[in-house]
Amino acid sequence: MLKVQDLSLNLNGKPILRNINLSIHRGEIHSILGANGTGKTSLAYVLMGLYRPTSGRIIFEGEDITKLSVHERAKRGITLAWQEPARFEGLTVGEYLHLSRERGGGSLSPERCLEMVGLTPSLYLGRPVDQTLSGGERKRIELASVLAMEPKLAILDEPDSGIDAPSLDQVANVIRTLAKGGSSVLLITHHEQIAEIADRASSLCGGIILKTASPEEVVRFFRNHCRECLHVNRPEEELVRNF
Amino acid sequence: MSETFDRSREFEAIVEAYERGGGDPSVLLDRRFASFVVSGNRILSSNSVPGVVLEGQETETGVRAYVKVEPGTKVPFPVHLCFGMLPREGLQEITSEFEIGEGANVKFLAHCSFPNAANVRHIMDSRVHVGHDAEMEYSETHFHGRRGGTEVVPRTEVQVEAGGRFRNQFKLITGRVGKLNIELNSELKEGAVCDLEVKVYGRGDDEIRVRESVYLNGTGSRGLVRSRIVVTEEAQSEVLGEIVGNAPFTRGHVDCVEIVQGERAKAKALPLLQVLDPTAKLTHEAAIGSVDKRQVQTLMARGLSEEEAVEVIVRGLLK
Numbered sequence: 001m002l003k004v005q006d007l008s009l010n011l012n013g014k015p016i017l018r019n020i021n022l023s024i025h026r027g028e029i030h031s032i033l034g035a036n037g038t039g040k041t042s043l044a045y046v047l048m049g050l051y052r053p054t055s056g057r058i059i060f061e062g063e064d065i066t067k068l069s070v071h072e073r074a075k076r077g078i079t080l081a082w083q084e085p086a087r088f089e090g091l092t093v094g095e096y097l098h099l100s101r102e103r104g105g106g107s108l109s110p111e112r113c114l115e116m117v118g119l120t121p122s123l124y125l126g127r128p129v130d131q132t133l134s135g136g137e138r139k140r141i142e143l144a145s146v147l148a149m150e151p152k153l154a155i156l157d158e159p160d161s162g163i164d165a166p167s168l169d170q171v172a173n174v175i176r177t178l179a180k181g182g183s184s185v186l187l188i189t190h191h192e193q194i195a196e197i198a199d200r201a202s203s204l205c206g207g208i209i210l211k212t213a214s215p216e217e218v219v220r221f222f223r224n225h226c227r228e229c230l231h232v233n234r235p236e237e238e239l240v241r242n243f
Numbered sequence: 244m245s246e247t248f249d250r251s252r253e254f255e256a257i258v259e260a261y262e263r264g265g266g267d268p269s270v271l272l273d274r275r276f277a278s279f280v281v282s283g284n285r286i287l288s289s290n291s292v293p294g295v296v297l298e299g300q301e302t303e304t305g306v307r308a309y310v311k312v313e314p315g316t317k318v319p320f321p322v323h324l325c326f327g328m329l330p331r332e333g334l335q336e337i338t339s340e341f342e343i344g345e346g347a348n349v350k351f352l353a354h355c356s357f358p359n360a361a362n363v364r365h366i367m368d369s370r371v372h373v374g375h376d377a378e379m380e381y382s383e384t385h386f387h388g389r390r391g392g393t394e395v396v397p398r399t400e401v402q403v404e405a406g407g408r409f410r411n412q413f414k415l416i417t418g419r420v421g422k423l424n425i426e427l428n429s430e431l432k433e434g435a436v437c438d439l440e441v442k443v444y445g446r447g448d449d450e451i452r453v454r455e456s457v458y459l460n461g462t463g464s465r466g467l468v469r470s471r472i473v474v475t476e477e478a479q480s481e482v483l484g485e486i487v488g489n490a491p492f493t494r495g496h497v498d499c500v501e502i503v504q505g506e507r508a509k510a511k512a513l514p515l516l517q518v519l520d521p522t523a524k525l526t527h528e529a530a531i532g533s534v535d536k537r538q539v540q541t542l543m544a545r546g547l548s549e550e551e552a553v554e555v556i557v558r559g560l561l562k
Contacts, residue, residue, distance in 0.1 A: 048544055050540060069543070070540060070543040070544055071543045071546065071547065071548050071549065073544075074543060074544050074545060074546040074547075075546055078544075079544050079545065079546075080544045082537075082541065085541065086535065086537040086538045086540075086541045087538075088538060088555075088556065088559050089471075089500075089559055089560050090558070090559030090560055090561070090562035091555065091556075091559040099542075099545060099547070099555070100545045100546075103545050103546030103547060104545065104546060128559075145545065149545060149546070
């Protein structure tokens with residue numbers, strides 16, 4: 001479904017992503033693990049069209065979408081849930097979900113989407129998507145809006161951050177539901193527990209993918225090399241060579 | 244005042260304009276609702292209800308109105324006010340006095356309609372007195388045609404007694420105004436609360452000027468001055484929100500958002516805070532410029548075009 005070929009990104013003359021090669025199959029959950037500042041969000045932004053890559057190609061369902069706008073990519077079924085989603089004055093949760101459903105062509109009702117992320121529809125549908133929502137509530141609504149779209153590819157940038165630990169299972173279930181419904185998911189996370197629900201995983205450091213394997217292997221790799229790393233974004237040469 | 248329309252249809256026509264501006268015409272004929280309908284300098288209808296007195300007098304250029312809510316009266320339904328001018332040209336001067344008695348509670352829904360204006364001046368001079376522990380809400384919505392041929396000048400002086408609450412909302416988002424010059428000054432006594440909100444969409448070469456002041460003169464009084472302005476094409480806006488903390492433990496906040504669409508529109512925000520008592524605390528926030536990029540991108544990632552995304556954001560802001 002998605003093929004990323006030799007993708008590089010420079011921002012202000014600084015290399016952020018370097019020769020990324022990645023593929024995601026239909027209905028597959030692919031998690032990206034990496035420490036802060038290693039290029040995970042930049043990768044999400046390049047795939048959504050918010051950043052233009054310096055070189056490389058993005059192929060989606062056989063079409064080269066490298067030069068398409070955010071809106072054009074969304075029309076083809078790609079969407080992104082931001083790590084810190086925007087707030088909208090005067091736009092209600094119900095309107096936001098309805099708009100996502102209408103544009104994405106999804107079949108789930110806004111009520112059902114809210115229930116799936118653990119929010120009571122009667123309490124939330126009429127509330128504005130503004131500063132009155134807590135960070136956790138806003139993240140759940142972002143996830144609900146992705147569900148409402150029923151996208152072909154959902155890019156989820158740390159959907160678990162700001163969510164209390166007991167609710168992580170709920171986030172994991174939503175991601176599984178997306179995949180069961182046929183969506184592919186690129187899941188960016190810090191949580192090993194969440195990363196392990198993926199079918200495959202990749203470890204990112206210094207804008208380079210160091211390892212792609214089963215989530216168990218990548219989590220083990222992350223634990224051994226990244227969790228207490230004192231040289232973030234300067235991966236050991238041996239690891240780069242091995243990949 | 245020039246006459247370019249059929250006088251016999253005046254009530255029907257002004258009500259039609261009222262409806263296009265968002266008003267519910269059925270309430271103007273329902274005796275349970277206090278209402279007052281003015282076209283140009285003519286009072287077309289007036290209905291008082293128990294505890295609410297609505298009196299008016301026609302003048303050469305407009306109407307002098309007196310509104311009194313008896314002490315302790317909790318008015319169950321909003322009081323509907325309809326002001327408008329149907330001719331293309333002319334002057335309408337409304338002078339009004341609102342006396343809200345001690346412990347009373349009332350909400351006014353005012354609609355001002357100028358559907359045909361090419362050269363109309365609408366001046367509204369109001370004096371408001373909100374009594375001890377009384378509550379008054381005044382919500383005014385404007386409906387204008389596309390010509391932008393109106394000069395709207397609402398000037399309001401408000402006094403809120405101890406424990407009283409005053410909320411004012413002004414909305415002009417349908418049609419083009421031309422020139423808008425809002426001036427509101429309020430003085431609050433002990434524990435009183437004042438909440439002011441202005442929402443305006445400026446188009447063409449509209450000139451929008453808003454100046455709202457809250458003087459927190461009583462201990463523990465509180466004020467909020469909020470504005471949401473969108474200017475597009477060659478429209479210009481200037482918003483001054485002023486709060487003066489003049490007494491102990493007063494609290495105030497100025498919150499201004501102005502969105503500028505296009506290269507020729509201009510916006511200016513001037514929050515003005517004065518603390519004259521060391522225990523007073525005033526804050527302000529202002530966001531001025533183009534539509535927030537992250538908001539636009541989020542909606543585009545849901546499948547909206549950039550233009551559609553901006554429209555959703557602006558509509559929400561002015562809702």
